[in-house]
Amino acid sequence: MYKRWLRALQRATLRVxxxxxxxxxxxWNPLYFTGGLGNLFLVVLVLSGIFIFLYxxxxxxxxxxxxxxxxxxxxxxxxxxxxHRYAADGFMxxxxxxxxxxxxxxRYLFSRDSPWxxxxxxxxxxxxxxxxxxxxxxxxxxxxxxxxxxxxxESINLRLPFLVIxxxxxxxxxxxxxxxxxxxxxxxxxxxGIGEGTLVRLLYMHVxxxxxxxxxxxxxxxxxxxxxxxxxxxxxxxCLGAVTFFAAVVPAVSGTPAQPAGKPAAFPLDxxxxxxxxxxxxxxxxxxxxxxxxxxxxxxxxxxxxxxxQIEPLRHAGKAIVIEPxxxxxxxxxxxxxxxxxxxxxxxxxxxxxxxxxxxxxAIVLDSRCVECGICIGACPFQALELPQITExxxxxxxxxxxxx
Amino acid sequence: MSDLSPKIIGxxxxxxxxxxxxVTEDGRLRALPNVHIIMVPCSGFLRPQxxxxxxxxxxxxxxxxxxxxxxxxxxxxxxxxxxxxxxxxRRLQRQRVxxxxxxxxxxxxxxxxxxxxxxxxxxxxxxxxGTAAPSARAPVSGSS
Ligand code: HEM
Ligand code: SF4
Ligand code: SF4
Numbered sequence: 001m002y003k004r005w006l007r008a009l010q011r012a013t014l015r016v017x018x019x020x021x022x023x024x025x026x027x028w029n030p031l032y033f034t035g036g037l038g039n040l041f042l043v044v045l046v047l048s049g050i051f052i053f054l055y056x057x058x059x060x061x062x063x064x065x066x067x068x069x070x071x072x073x074x075x076x077x078x079x080x081x082x083x084h085r086y087a088a089d090g091f092m093x094x095x096x097x098x099x100x101x102x103x104x105x106x107r108y109l110f111s112r113d114s115p116w117x118x119x120x121x122x123x124x125x126x127x128x129x130x131x132x133x134x135x136x137x138x139x140x141x142x143x144x145x146x147x148x149x150x151x152x153x154e155s156i157n158l159r160l161p162f163l164v165i166x167x168x169x170x171x172x173x174x175x176x177x178x179x180x181x182x183x184x185x186x187x188x189x190x191x192x193g194i195g196e197g198t199l200v201r202l203l204y205m206h207v208x209x210x211x212x213x214x215x216x217x218x219x220x221x222x223x224x225x226x227x228x229x230x231x232x233x234x235x236x237x238x239c240l241g242a243v244t245f246f247a248a249v250v251p252a253v254s255g256t257p258a259q260p261a262g263k264p265a266a267f268p269l270d271x272x273x274x275x276x277x278x279x280x281x282x283x284x285x286x287x288x289x290x291x292x293x294x295x296x297x298x299x300x301x302x303x304x305x306x307x308x309x310q311i312e313p314l315r316h317a318g319k320a321i322v323i324e325p326x327x328x329x330x331x332x333x334x335x336x337x338x339x340x341x342x343x344x345x346x347x348x349x350x351x352x353x354x355x356x357x358x359x360x361x362x363a364i365v366l367d368s369r370c371v372e373c374g375i376c377i378g379a380c381p382f383q384a385l386e387l388p389q390i391t392e393x394x395x396x397x398x399x400x401x402x403x404x405x
Numbered sequence: 406m407s408d409l410s411p412k413i414i415g416x417x418x419x420x421x422x423x424x425x426x427x428v429t430e431d432g433r434l435r436a437l438p439n440v441h442i443i444m445v446p447c448s449g450f451l452r453p454q455x456x457x458x459x460x461x462x463x464x465x466x467x468x469x470x471x472x473x474x475x476x477x478x479x480x481x482x483x484x485x486x487x488x489x490x491x492x493x494x495r496r497l498q499r500q501r502v503x504x505x506x507x508x509x510x511x512x513x514x515x516x517x518x519x520x521x522x523x524x525x526x527x528x529x530x531x532x533x534x535g536t537a538a539p540s541a542r543a544p545v546s547g548s549s
Contacts, residue, residue, distance in 0.1 A: 010514075011514065011515075014513055014514040014515055015515055017473070017476065017513055017515075018513065018515045018516065021473060021513070026473035026474050026475050026476065026511070026513075027474050027475045028475075029473075029475060029476070032475035032476050033475070105478070106478065107478065224480070225480075225481070226481070312419065314419040314444055314445070314446045315419060315420070315446055315478075317446050336449075336481070336485055338479055338480040338481045338482070339479075339480075371479065372446070373446060373447045373449065373450065373478075373479035373482060374445070374446050374447050374449065374450030375447060375449035375450060375479055375481070375482050375485060377450050377452065378449050378450050378451050378452050378453075378482075378485065378486060378489065379449075379485070380452075381452075387446070387450070390445070390446060390450075392452070392455075395443065395445070395455055396455065396458060398432075398443050399414065399443065399455060399458050399459045399462065400458075400462055402414050402432065402441035402443065402459070402464070403412070403414070403459060403462035403463045403464055404463075405431070405441075
């Protein structure tokens with residue numbers, strides 16, 4: 001059932017490609033490098049973010065003013081603020097396209113789970129950073145978002161026991177039941193309720209997770225050989241132009257400054273980041289939390305949902321195996337494996353064929369990383385690699401049979 | 406007779422153009438019965454030796470079909486086989502075999518018609534080269 005549904009989505013995804021490829025040469029199809037587009041927007045975000053950071057004052061009294069100052073007084077300040085906002089939308093759009101495309105085209109299964117799992121973390125961090133950014137402007141919307149977040153967190157009525165340590169000679173002061181939701185809310189606002197420390201905390205929670213994205217990206221790429229991390233120049237220029245265009249035509253502006261007791265009834269919704277807050281209009285906070293957790297938990301489960309038997313047999317030919325006596329240690333397979341699944345080890349003994357007699361190295365396939373694509377077989381000129389279920393002998397047999405008839 | 410010549414062997418990536426309905430039981434293209442299709446898990450899986458084997462064993466032409474460039478399921482397979490075919494063409498030239506007897510094409514899942522058109526064009530080109538060619542040469546040792 002799941003599989004049939006997924007295959008239908010796969011056909012639809014590839015149908016979209018047909019149309020795009022009619023317009024551009026296929027190597028320009030933007031859906032082929034959505035990850036690279038995400039990276040492009042991320043770099044724009046970091047650069048424009050550094051600029052904004054130079055003017056931002058993280059305190060209840062001056063946050064809104066400092067942003068207004070940046071927008072109205074600083075040359076190009078408004079433009080750069082707009083670029084920061086629209087690049088954030090572009091970023092989310094790109095990584096959502098990236099997620100769905102990788103999902104619908106099977107690029108996450110089994111051994112390929114490492115980019116997927118790190119991708120889920122990237123998505124979570126990106127969403128968090130984005131929402132946080134709206135709070136930092138500290139206008140009516142920012143304040144409302146923070147208040148809603150605190151309300152949602154406090155609705156998580158989960159209590160966990162903590163040991164209390166005292167200065168008493170025995171050192172043990174009993175057990176305290178901590179309200180997890182409220183404790184988390186306090187972490188976000190830096191202390192009980194919104195106070196002087198809150199905006200510093202928000203700034204910190206914006207910059208640190210945003211920097212962490214780069215750590216996560218290392219994890220994202222570690223199994224990929226030559227990841228395509230950057231789109232073609234034409235698309236770079238187009239995206240920069242589009243972001244600047246929007247920033248100039250629809251400038252990013254703040255609402256009215258946050259009021260101590262303010263409770264805005266409505267604010268402009270950014271569909272890429274603030275959708276969960278919109279849901280709060282229709283559902284209780286607990287429902288929204290449960291829904292969010294369920295969506296994320298399912299995201300982490302996706303790579304393990306399909307069972308191996310459900311994969312088309314040709315795409316499930318078994319992990320590549322090295323025919324050790326033939327391997328010459330030439331490293332060609334090591335350079336070509338797109339998933340870094342082959343390592344070269346020093347050879348404990350000479351190989352058996354003439355070409356392999358003087359080898360120094362020998363190839364080893366790491367099963368946990370091999371995606372069974374067979375690319376190393378094509379790379380090896382010495383017949384030292386096989387896919388167990390589609391062997392060289394079988395292919396040659398097919399070729400000979402086709403030639404005979 | 407003329408229907409089954411020139412004899413073409415096509416190695417097609419399982420993920421690229423969808424051929425389930427377009428291929429007969431004995432592996433020929435319905436639209437072009439002179440073309441035998443051998444499905445492989447990824448175009449990058451192919452050893453160029455197998456393509457050469459086809460030519461040496463009497464095929465008049467051979468082609469490889471991968472996914473559209475940029476969309477290889479395994480990220481790089483079609484680029485790699487494109488390079489390997491390019492090297493192989495130079496090798497064929499040295500062996501006095503017309504390198505245009507091999508071709509590399511790239512079509513996606515829904516590109517069936519364009520695929521057939523490209524194969525037909527390739528077959529016509531091979532037909533124009535004449536069909537006798539390389540089978541006269543010494544057969545290669547099967548798995549050396
Ligand atoms: C900060 C956001 C992200 C960036 C900048 C990013 C970037 C990239 C890049 C550059 C690649 C390499 C593509 C290639 O060369 O084939 C890649 C691969 C991949 N990404 Fe992301 N990504 C991001 C988020 C995500 C998310 C949210 C998911 C899904 C949960 C995801 C899933 C994957 C998968 C499964 C692959 C492997 C594709 C393959 O094996 O062909 N990524 N990503
Ligand atoms: S089949 Fe070969 S090339 Fe493909 S992932 Fe496994 S080791 Fe790497
Ligand atoms: S390409 Fe073949 S011979 Fe060369 S290192 Fe890899 S397995 Fe060994």
